[in-house]
Amino acid sequence: MPASERYMAELLTEAGIRLDGQSPWDMRLNAPGVADRVFARGNLGLGESYMDGDWDCDRLDEFFHRLLRAGLHHKVRPSRVMFHALKARLLNRQNVRRSWQVGEQHYDLGNEFYGAMLDSRMTYTCGYWENASNLEQAQEAKLDLICRKLKLEPGMRVLDIGCGWGSFMSYAAEHFGVECVGLTISKEQTAWARDRYPDLPLEFRLQDYREVNEKFDRVVSVGMFEHVGRRNYRTYMDVAHRCLKDDGLFLLHTIGSNSRSGGSDPWIDRYIFPNGELPSLSHVSNAVDNLFVVEDLHNFGADYDRTLMAWYDNFKAAWPEFREQLGKRFYRMWEYYLLSCAGAFRARDIQLWQWVLSKNGLEGGYRRVS
Numbered sequence: 501m502p503a504s505e506r507y508m509a510e511l512l513t514e515a516g517i518r519l520d521g522q523s524p525w526d527m528r529l530n531a532p533g534v535a536d537r538v539f540a541r542g543n544l545g546l547g548e549s550y551m552d553g554d555w556d557c558d559r560l561d562e563f564f565h566r567l568l569r570a571g572l573h574h575k576v577r578p579s580r581v582m583f584h585a586l587k588a589r590l591l592n593r594q595n596v597r598r599s600w601q602v603g604e605q606h607y608d609l610g611n612e613f614y615g616a617m618l619d620s621r622m623t624y625t626c627g628y629w630e631n632a633s634n635l636e637q638a639q640e641a642k643l644d645l646i647c648r649k650l651k652l653e654p655g656m657r658v659l660d661i662g663c664g665w666g667s668f669m670s671y672a673a674e675h676f677g678v679e680c681v682g683l684t685i686s687k688e689q690t691a692w693a694r695d696r697y698p699d700l701p702l703e704f705r706l707q708d709y710r711e712v713n714e715k716f717d718r719v720v721s722v723g724m725f726e727h728v729g730r731r732n733y734r735t736y737m738d739v740a741h742r743c744l745k746d747d748g749l750f751l752l753h754t755i756g757s758n759s760r761s762g763g764s765d766p767w768i769d770r771y772i773f774p775n776g777e778l779p780s781l782s783h784v785s786n787a788v789d790n791l792f793v794v795e796d797l798h799n800f801g802a803d804y805d806r807t808l809m810a811w812y813d814n815f816k817a818a819w820p821e822f823r824e825q826l827g828k829r830f831y832r833m834w835e836y837y838l839l840s841c842a843g844a845f846r847a848r849d850i851q852l853w854q855w856v857l858s859k860n861g862l863e864g865g866y867r868r869v870s
């Protein structure tokens with residue numbers, strides 16, 4: 501066994517993972533050089549070698565849960581990963597021109613593909629599983645929770661920054677009688693949503709968030725802040741502030757990092773969400789400083805584990821429809837994405853936050869709905 505492989509085996513043992521062991525979370529090597537790629541390139545090397553078929557694991561979600569819970573990612577910090585983190589801090593990788601890349605690469609992958617993986621409303625964010633037994637119920641519970649947190653009333657006009665396929669907008673219009681304007685940078689999402697909801701008071705715009713300057717009773721953003729980037733957090737909050745009426749509420753739903761230096765994962769950045777970056781609590785609080793009062797902060801990140809596993813089950817079941825079109829390497833890439841993220845949420849390495857913000861503070865205070 502090469503020295504690098506022996507060292508990798510020693511590290512994995514700290515997490516209860518064995519090379520070529522019998523447990524479902526153990527790592528099976530199919531080719532030489534995996535350890536060298538991991539130590540040279542971190543998760544980028546680990547993910548690419550999995551996509552190449554150089555190693556396998558029956559339960560990737562548990563592999564990553566154990567690896568992250570043991571803190572092994574802090575013990576492998578190659579210079580390439582450090583350079584990626586430095587670049588994310590110094591460069592504005594989410595400027596107006598580059599902000600469209602994630603729409604083209606990820607969200608425009610195909611509505612049929614996402615339709616097979618997601619719930620009936622195409623909700624591509626964390627579900628709320630407290631009283632839910634399946635994905636459909638969890639996503640509807642999340643949408644209802646957001647509407648009630650925003651205290652929506654009939655006739656209100658709502659701005660949805662990063663509206664996706666319109667799941668929140670359609671639910672809010674149908675159940676709470678509001679009008680919505682949604683912004684997205686995905687052509688596929690815009691076309692699908694306009695075709696799906698022609699009779700609801702919804703407007704879907706293919707538009708960067710920095711370009712909107714209108715007043716709304718409420719502002720909501722569900723799963724889009726991860727694409728904003730630290731160089732633009734204050735700009736984003738300025739936009740939300742100028743668009744929100746003085747007595748309005750703004751709900752921000754975002755994945756978050758436990759550390760200010762968390763940034764973006766190089767493998768996720770290259771293959772899944774280009775130019776993405778996870779904010780920390782302090783990133784958000786600094787961005788809202790002197791703009792908003794934080795009325796409520798709710799963390800239900802553990803629910804993302806269950807959401808991702810439900811998506812993976814749907815993806816796996818539907819794969820025969822897409823095998824010829826997308827190919828084996830795509831399957832392994834998507835499998836790695838969904839299951840590694842599930843493991844990360846299970847390990848509590850990343851979080852899911854809902855912030856409720858007001859411009860001046862609600863007199864008498866804000867009471868969170870259950």
